Amino acid sequence: MSEPATEALLTDCRVLDCAGELGALCGRILGDLGADVIKIEPPGGDPARHLGPFVGEVAHPDRSLRFWAANANKRSAVLDLDTTDGAELLRRLAERAHIVVDSEAPGVMARRGLDHAALAGCNPGMITVSITPFGEDGPRSRWRGPDLVLAATSGQVHLNGDEDRPPVRISIPQAAPQAGAQAAMAALIARHHWRRTGRGQHIDLAVQECLTNTLLTITQAWDLTGRLYRRGARTGWGPILQRTIWSCRDGFVAWKWFVGKQRGRRNDAMVAWMRDRGFGEALAGEDWEGYDLMQLTQEMVDRWEEAFAPFFAAHTMDELYQGAIDRRIMLCPVSTPAAIRANEQLAFRRFFRPVRHPELQRDVEYPGPFAQMSAGEPVVRRRPPLIGEHTDEVLAELAADGASGVAHRS
Structure with a gap:
């Protein structure tokens, strides 16, 4: 079953999610917070539906786990935005919406008559979020941006891998999740600004910049000290x-x-x-407080670490974790996905939540709220939509609004 209804934070907000994989998580987060998110898909559905892995290893556009992860809490309507009728329907939907998200190449939405200027012309409070690999202007604005290209140009790849080998990418794509999360944050800030001023705005989000943001002090270290952080098993x-x-x-x-x-x-x-267990004799008598970090040599460090390593190698993760807890030592196991699923702390806080999938005739457990809030907990209220599952519903609502003369919702 899906989560029971709780007070949501964005119940007065409608989002038109025209984004592909690069921006899908933005709409998911807004939907988790209670917004009515309508995923606008092209005929045949979002291409991300064809990305594996698939439920039961059956390749099908309605069984993609990768699609599911970023598209829960959305309705799906199929519109061909490259046609006059499809673009006009989106404009009419935008009159009654608050946020429009897209991940098209620069200029595509403008050619369709669906850019911020066009949509704000009929809805002055409109917030549009455009997610592109390198931003809407500049010498690389027309570049394509698959995950590896974005990870490399942002500086992430330089830091991944072994010291004595070429760099590697992180095995799970990072560009789309980072872009979606930071786009949602920007949209919420713009929404707050709209509440205070009544003015909408356009958000131009470059994924390269999102990934570079995650490097934290790495770029500042080079800028201020000339120090280049190196990849490797050691920090x-x-x-x-x-x-x-x-x-x-x-x-x-x-x-x-x-x-x-x-x-x-x-x-x-x-x-x-360690010494109680017969390890670390070479470390006896070391005055750890007496050492100045800036006076250490790599030779000293290598000698210490050669003494520490056999102790860890002789024990299991659980033995080390429980022993560290007993001795108030800051140590933690490196969890595998299986260990995360069995984690007692996550189980206690009900992090994994069942969501009903009628088409599969069973529940599927999803990662739960990204935060637990005293009001408006962000949970999965709606399983990811089938292709065009709500097209008739959305168009009927549009027709009803037109017949009743409902003004735009901003």
Whole structure:
């Protein structure tokens, strides 16, 4: 079953989601928050419906898990926006909507007469969100932007992989999720601005910039200090490279050693535990608080880490995790998808929620709310739509609004 109805935050907001995979998560987030999101699909459906994996390994446009993930809490209406009639229907829908999201190449919506200027002409409060690989202007605005290209040009790929090998991409696409999430944030800010001023606006969101935002201090480090962060299993810290992911008997754990005043003492419990188990004799007597990070050499660090590694390798993730909890050591297992699904903390907070799929005659469990709120919890109220499932419904609403003379909703 789907989640029972709860108070939603955006019940007075209608979104026309014309975006493909690159921007689909934007509409999903707004829908999770309670907006009425109508996914406008071309004849034959969104091409993202053909991206695997598929439920039961049956390739079908209504069984794509990748499509499902970004398109729950939406209705689907099929319109051919390249035709005069299809474009006119979208304009009429936009008169009664608040936000329109698209991920077309620069200039496409304008040629259809569906850009911000055109839509705002009949709905002054309109907020339009245009998601493109490199933005709507500039020397690369016409470039195509598959995930690998965007990851590479944003700087992400440079940081991924082993120190002694060429860089690699992250195995799961990052461009679309980041673009969708940041587009939703921008749309909510614009919506707040509309509430205060009554004015809509156009949001020009470049996915390259979204991914570069995720690098945090990496770009600033180069700009301000000339330091170039390097990829690898070890993390740059001051003048040295430090290991923070450790191999154990059945996987990996994350743990970081420290030096310096106050922080250095965090290592004492780990070293004591190791010595109780017959490991780490070479670390006995180290004055971790007495070391200055900027005075460390890589030779010293390599010697310490050679002493730490056998202890982790001799234990399972659970043994290390439970032992760390008992000793108040900051350590955690590196979870696999299977471990995430079985995680007791997520289970306690009901993170995974059942959603009814009538066409499959069963429930499917979805990742739950991205935040738990005292009012308006964002949950999956509607399973992802079948192709054009709500076309007749949406057009009937449009006709009813026209017959009753309903003004635009902004």
